[in-house]
Amino acid sequence: GAGVSQSPSNKVTEKGKDVELRCDPISGHTALYWYRQSLGQGLEFLIYFQGNSAPDKSGLPSDRFSAERTGGSVSTLTIQRTQQEDSAVYLCASSLNRVQNQPQHFGDGTRLSIL
């Protein structure tokens, strides 16, 4: 079956522009996670969705970042008024549910470059 799909694969935009990053999780997976990976660093948690609700938004770095999930499936991460420090790889993961032993399956990420 299909894995986690993210689009676009790469995005280059000018400082101050808004960007939308998309994640299509594995069918049937109710839990969805967004992570950010800055150059040479590990992954940093951003937000968690269970179904369409986001009970944990604690990792969003500022109010310029928002995310939504519709139909319990596709999720969109939006960054408004982008800054150069937003440049990173944004990774999405899904798991069957939020039970601790369920592995998270990752997409290939979106590499965001802010000029």
Added chain:
Amino acid sequence: AQTVTQSQPEMSVQEAETVTLSCTYDTSESDYYLFWYKQPPSRQMILVIRQEAYKQQNATENRFSVNFQKAAKSFSLKISDSQLGDAAMYFCAYNDGGYNKLIFGAGTRLAVHP
């Protein structure tokens, strides 16, 4: 707050040899999960192995095994008979058990030389 530390930014190994990657973590929880993920240049995170904290037996997956020392909060990954395809970034991760989010270390870049 839970933290994960990988003290080796880079490691190298000869093909067919064995290498051990280190990971330590800090938590006050008694029940949790630990993971090793591999990230090749393709960027996709691939689950290598996972360990349940309440299990004393170390997890193994083919050439990959862990040395889990709960009291020392240490979780190292041993790769036996290293292959060229093992070259990648390796991340240690802790599962916080609440919403199942992962807390990652900074990673270790593994080079495999023929």
